[in-house]
Amino acid sequence: MTIAIAPSTRSVPLAWRNLLSNKRRLARAVAGIGFAVLLMLVQLGFKQGFFDASLGVVRQLDGAIIVMHATKYRFGSEDPFPRADLAKAPNVAGVASVTPLYASWLHFFWKSPADGKSYLVQVFAFDPDDPPFLLPAVRADSARLKAPDAVIVDRLARPFLGMASGARATELNGHPVQIVGSFALGPDFMSDGTVMMSAASYARLLTDNRASAASLPIEFGVIKLRPGSDVGAVERGLRAALPAGVRILSKRQLEEFETDFQANLSSAGPIFWMGALVGFIVGMLISYQVIYTDLADQLPQYATLKGMGYNTFYLLRVVFAQAALSAAAAYVPAWLLCLVVYRVIGDVALLPLHMTAMQTLISFALTLGMCLLSAAFAIRRVVALDPAEVF
Amino acid sequence: MPFEVACRVLAHQKGRTALAIGGVFVAILLIFIELGFFLAVPQGGMLIYDHMRFDLLLVSKDYVFMAQSWQFPQRALAVALKVPGVAQATPVYLGDAKWQGAAGGPRIDISIIGFDPGSRAFAAAGIESRSAVLARADTILVDGSTRPIFGPLTVGRKITLDGRPMTIGGRYRLGTGFLGLGVALVDPENFFRIFPRRPSGQVNFGLVTLRPGADPDKVAAALRAVLPTDTQVLTRAGLTRQEVAYWTTKTGTGIIFGSGLVVAFIVGIMILYQTLATQVARQLPQFAMLKAIGYRNRALNAIVLAEAVLIMLLAFLPALGAAFALYIVIRRETLLPATLSPAELGAVFATGLAMAAASALFSLGRLRRAHPADIF
């Protein structure tokens, strides 16, 4: 005998009808389960958002291979290596260009045009003719960085830094600087905002004019490959050519390196997984209550079905089908609402909150799972139903 | 009397009552957890300060938050000592160094706090007892909750800080707060050996303790009058306000965890209402019978309220227990010092009770309007 999940002409789609016929009950179920779904999605979004934020800069690097000090424990730690270590890199087969990148997270204080106070900012510096970033605004404005003490800023930085205020000048480390352009990057755990400048300006501001850029150690060597080169082969070639004190990573390996650090060593991951778990448990309990109440209200009807000659298996299928349909009915509005929530919170918290296919898949699987699981708890009553008790 | 009736009613249908208690349990637990996360952020920011002894804090006027404190001249402390009511003005230094194992490996950022052990700046057991250790040359005390990436924190282990060989002299338990992944303590002599390029006349914090009976606000005002404009004076309350404001508003963690809390609150209230409304609606026949034998509406209200209170009481304690268990896990797995003070606990309880009572009465009112002929 066929059971119906979708309406069919052969058998009565009892689960479908049960779900849809009582509009008020449907609304309550959708609201209840939907909110739990929203909770889960928001937590998962945060988790992903933090990871994405911390990878924001890494993903924007314009190169296939990155060279950095072997003792760096994360992308954002200041641990530069001598520029000379890159000397042999251009000779390695497959290497098209080697671009040095200076970076600092602990030594540049930006005077905010918004409140006049000085704050630590993330700084990147490079040769303006060869900016190692994919950000279109950076490539467009880098020529302007040739002017002395010219900087470009992250207009998506945290508001208190005032980088989007339209100011034309401020101070870095007490020196006046000219703001000649902006790009769109966004903050992360390490930094509240980013400033980019030429290597020459960098040396001047960092060492108070005492050293030149060439003498300063660099944070990264960004390497572009000739078309058709095999990344692994070039990596091996570089490993052979460069000193042991540097580490050679493909861009993807660098992303994994940073992701591992965030996941294992910092707290963001567990917090949001826990939040999502809470959402899951809450959803399960709400869904259990919804299913249980519906079952309890219709126990005489189900007992009557048993009396008519339906076996327990059929009733179980109806209950599970109804649970699955509830999950689907609740998921869609929650998903849609979440898009709005992501937008709102993302704008306020400056976190890149996106709905991805993976998140949708995972959260839907979790939603379905929690509804089916709670149905499994509720069906004991149906199994135990004694049709004779209908009297 | 209404409590007796409520007890009988709840005890009669154990299954349904258990479900109702379960529902309220979930709602309260959810709020506890999200509240714990939300409050943990400012608590994390204040963790180290909360373990330091001072009545007033001197910092640079450019102070942003603990890890970005800037510096101010040490002679301000000498000036402060002259102000009546000030008993002690102790310098505390803060710097970032690169920690590396003796055999090499990754160089990891660690925060170094320098202070005079004799000044009793820290109110933590593992620190006060180890002044002798701190006095040793090139020896550090390391916080036990320093993350595993730093390697084993065994006493006697040799490491380098910014290339300088040091020995781990001991461990203490306080917490790293939001200073970073690891914190170590040294005495001022060791501090300036680790940071030789640091100007010796500059400090990060001035811990001011007052004589007994002195009024912190009055002394603060007096200090502000005599101190140069490159320093500022913060009371404990003012410091807390400022630090918490930084973490919750400037960094956006407040918004993120706050939004989680708001969603949790909404969901929690919804569940609470739903549970109690169902509970009340189920008893329509009993209410009809009670009205028929002469009970007044007020009596029904009392019974329903009593039920709500009983359910809330029965659900609250288990939820509290579960929440605390979860807090332990959270504290272990994350840097967040999740916990709830008795005041916050009480607030959750009071709010929950109020919402439960409101839900119960409201749903009774709806029932009344829906079935005027039946029972009312």
Added chain:
Amino acid sequence: MADAGARDLCERLAPGQPLARAEGVSFFYGEGESRFQVLFDIGLEIPPGQLVVMTGPSGSGKTTLLTLIGALRSLQEGRVEVLGHDLAGLDPAGLVRVRREIGFIFQMHNLFEALSAYENVKMALQLAGRRTAADMRARGVAMLDRLGLGARIDQKPRALSGGQRQRVAIARALANRPKLILADEPTAALDPDSTRNVVHLFKELTVEEGTAILMVTHDHRIIELADRLLHMVDGRIVSDIILNDALRICEFLKDVDAFKALTPNELTHVAERMKKRHYMTDEIVIREGETGHELFLISEGEVKVERGGREVARLGSGEFFGESALLSGNPRNATVVAMHPLEAYVLGEEDFHAAIAASVSFREQLRRVYFLRH
């Protein structure tokens, strides 16, 4: 209608084919100290085509018996056979299968609020399996129509009155044309017109399709139309009476020598035409010398046969008299007086001749008796 079904009336009494049979059935509720007995050694048989009504005070066990026969409960003591299945030996899956063959009408309609009237009935129809959607629709609509709900087929229960909902439940139970119908106060919620309609439908089913119906009710309109009345008190069947006269006569005739040899068909023919009549003590049934128009068969009581004022014979239950006048055409040759209050079945002259014409064996039997007496 009368002929087609009536022919089978006495056939229904053929032993060995009851649709439901209970033997030595006892049932207990509760456990240990609070165990009490609700059914005591119940035995009963329900043959096809009988409309059986069960009455009795509340707590008499009628509902329990109904649920046992309906395979809704497991037996504890005794045997129950339903539609050829021995319930004692069945596992829960087996019980489920038996239930599909029985139409059970519960006191509470228990319709699904989410389903239309037709869909509620379809829940029963789709159990039979292998029916096309069109077939199910036709059957369901027909049954609902028959119960006066033709205009409400696609309406949900909340749009129906209490009586209409109960009729949907009845339609649901009858939709598969089960051979056995068990009902618990099926007309309690119905108005007089609907009740009449439903009861006529029940009778139709018993007569046309040989369905057996066992029903618990207090509605005397149904009791009047029932074939058989069971009364239960305190877990025992205290009376089991066949109400339908013709049926009763059949039952009676079966044991009368003269009629034994008749086929059920012929028996039915005779039984249908016989009328019950009562006489008081000392009342004269037939008078010597009168013209005879009737044959008399004594069901209860005794008569005195007198010729010329002298008692010639006494006749009792199961014996008949008055045949000679009918056979010979002569006036009555004796006077027959009732000795106690007499209940007799009376067969009119025309019917008598018709019966003789229709049945050789009956004629032979009669002649033998006739000649024996003369």
